[in-house]
Amino acid sequence: MSSFEFFAPCPRGLEEALAAELHELGHVAPLAVGAQVPGGVHFAGPWAAGMAANLHSRIASRVLLRIAQRAYRSEQDIYALAMEQRWEDWFSARQTLRVDVTAIKAPLKSLEFVTLRIKDAICDRLRDKTGARPSIDTAQPDVRAFAFLSAQQATLYLDTSGDALFKRGWRLDKGAAPLRENLAAGILRLAGWRHGMAPAVPLYDPMCGSGTFLAEAAQISLGVPAGVMRRFGFERLQGYDINAWQGLKQQALDAQQAARAHGAPLPIYGSDISGDMLIKARLNFERAGLPPLSLKQIDARAMVPPCAEAGIIVTNPPYGERLEVRGRGAGRRDDDGAALDDEYGDAGFRRARPDNVDAEFFQAFGNALKQRFAGWTVHVLTADMRLPGQMRLREARRTPLFNGAIECRLFRFDMIAGAVRKRPASDTSDPAPENV
Numbered sequence: 001m002s003s004f005e006f007f008a009p010c011p012r013g014l015e016e017a018l019a020a021e022l023h024e025l026g027h028v029a030p031l032a033v034g035a036q037v038p039g040g041v042h043f044a045g046p047w048a049a050g051m052a053a054n055l056h057s058r059i060a061s062r063v064l065l066r067i068a069q070r071a072y073r074s075e076q077d078i079y080a081l082a083m084e085q086r087w088e089d090w091f092s093a094r095q096t097l098r099v100d101v102t103a104i105k106a107p108l109k110s111l112e113f114v115t116l117r118i119k120d121a122i123c124d125r126l127r128d129k130t131g132a133r134p135s136i137d138t139a140q141p142d143v144r145a146f147a148f149l150s151a152q153q154a155t156l157y158l159d160t161s162g163d164a165l166f167k168r169g170w171r172l173d174k175g176a177a178p179l180r181e182n183l184a185a186g187i188l189r190l191a192g193w194r195h196g197m198a199p200a201v202p203l204y205d206p207m208c209g210s211g212t213f214l215a216e217a218a219q220i221s222l223g224v225p226a227g228v229m230r231r232f233g234f235e236r237l238q239g240y241d242i243n244a245w246q247g248l249k250q251q252a253l254d255a256q257q258a259a260r261a262h263g264a265p266l267p268i269y270g271s272d273i274s275g276d277m278l279i280k281a282r283l284n285f286e287r288a289g290l291p292p293l294s295l296k297q298i299d300a301r302a303m304v305p306p307c308a309e310a311g312i313i314v315t316n317p318p319y320g321e322r323l324e325v326r327g328r329g330a331g332r333r334d335d336d337g338a339a340l341d342d343e344y345g346d347a348g349f350r351r352a353r354p355d356n357v358d359a360e361f362f363q364a365f366g367n368a369l370k371q372r373f374a375g376w377t378v379h380v381l382t383a384d385m386r387l388p389g390q391m392r393l394r395e396a397r398r399t400p401l402f403n404g405a406i407e408c409r410l411f412r413f414d415m416i417a418g419a420v421r422k423r424p425a426s427d428t429s430d431p432a433p434e435n436v
C-alpha cells in the first residue's frame with residue numbers, strides 16, 4: 001500500500017490539539033503523526049489517512065497532499081520542480097485549477113510571479129502530456145495546488161479538501177460574526193470536551209450567537225464526524241482510494257444516523273440577548289441533524305446556571321466596534337447586517353478597538369459568574385487582553401490562539417469558592433472577591 005505525506009494546516013495555537021486529534025484517528029485509518037510546525041501538523045499514511053482526516057478532523061483547516069519538495073534559488077527552479085510532477089495522474093485538463101502560494105522568508109521578489117510560474121508549469125505539463133491546458137478558476141476551482149516556500153525549500157501540495165474544512169455543510173446563516181467551526185472545536189478540546197461527555201458534564205454558552213460552540217459540542221459528544229454533510233476536493237481527483245472512501249463514508253453516515261436517533265436531551269445549553277440569533281442557532285442545529293438543544297433569550301449579566309450540576313462555560317463575547325455589547329440601555333443596536341467576507345469567522349474581532357470595550361458589561365458578567373456559578377470552569381475567547389481585569393477575575397490559564405491573523409487569548413477561570421483576588425498595585429478600584 002503506498003504511503004503519502006500530508007500536511008494539515010490549522011488555526012495557530014491549536015497545533016498540539018490537532019496532533020492529538022490526528023493520533024486518535026489511528027483507529028479509523030493507519031496514520032502516523034509527524035512534526036508540528038506553527039500553523040499545522042504533518043502526517044503520513046495511505047489515502048485512507050488523508051480521507052479520514054478530511055472527514056473526521058474538527059480542527060484542521062485543510063488536508064494537503066505533498067507532491068514534491070526541493071531546494072530552490074529562483075522562480076525557474078520552482079517552475080522546473082512543478083513541471084516534473086505527474087499532475088496528469090491526479091486530474092485532467094478538462095478540470096479547472098487554482099494555485100496559491102504562501103512563503104516565509106522566501107528570497108523572491110514577487111509571490112504573484114511565482115504563483116504564475118507554478119500555474120504555467122502545471123498547465124504546460126498537462127498540455128505536453130494530454131494535448132490540452134486546464135483553465136484557471138479562482139472562485140470555484142475543481143482542483144487547487146498549493147506551494148509553500150521557506151528560505152531554501154519549495155514544497156508543492158495538492159489540496160484534498162476543496163472548501164475549507166471549517167465549512168461543515170450545515171450552516172444556514174452566518175450570523176453576525178460566527179466563530180469558525182474548527183477554532184470552536186479546538187477550544188472545546190482545550191476545555192476538555194470529548195466524545196461521550198454529555199450527559200455527565202453540562203456545557204453552557206451564555207453568548208451563543210448562531211450556536212457554533214453548541215453544535216460542535218453536541219456533534220463531538222454524539223460522535224458525529226465533522227465532515228459527514230459535505231463533499232471534499234479529493235472526490236474530484238483521479239487515483240484516490242474510492243473503496244476505502246466508501247467504507248469511511250458509510251461508517252460516518254451510520255454514526256450520523258445513530259446520533260439522529262439519540263432520544264435523550266443533551267445537557268448543552270445556550271443563551272443570547274438576541275432572539276434573532278437564537279432563531280439562527282435553532283435552524284443550524286436542525287440542519288446539523290442534532291436533537292433540540294435548550295436555548296433561552298437572556299442578558300448574560302442576568303444569567304443563572306441552566307442546570308443543577310456545575311459544568312463548563314465556553315463563550316466568545318462581543319468585542320470592539322463591529323459587535324457591540326447589547327442591553328446597556330435604550331437605542332443600542334447590534335449590526336446583524338454587517339457584511340462578512342466569504343471566509344467568515346472573525347467573530348467580532350476583525351475591526352476590534354479596545355477603547356470600545358464595554359467594561360461595565362464585563363464587570364457585571366464577572367459578577368454573575370462569581371455569584372452564581374461556583375464550581376464551573378469558564379473559558380472565554382477574546383482579543384482583549386484586559387478582559388480578566390474587567391471581569392475582576394484572575395485567570396487560571398491563558399492560551400494564545402489566533403483567529404485568522406488576530407491574536408487572541410483563551411482565558412480559563414476556575415470558579416472556586418473562597419479565593420480572594422490580590423489587587424495589582426496600580427489597581428485603585430474597590431477590592432473585588434476573586435472567583436466567587
Ligand SMILES: C[S@@+](CC[C@H](N)C(=O)[O-])C[C@H]1O[C@@H](n2cnc3c(N)ncnc32)[C@H](O)[C@@H]1O
Pocket residue numbers: 175176177178179206207208209210211212213271272273274277298299300301316317318319323324325326327334347348
Ligand atoms: C461574537 S458573538 C458570538 C458568536 C458565536 N460564538 C457564534 O459562533 O455565532 C457575541 C454574541 O454575544 C451576544 N450578546 C451581546 N450582548 C449580549 C448580552 N448583554 N447578553 C447576552 N448576549 C449578548 C450577541 O448577540 C452575539 O450573538
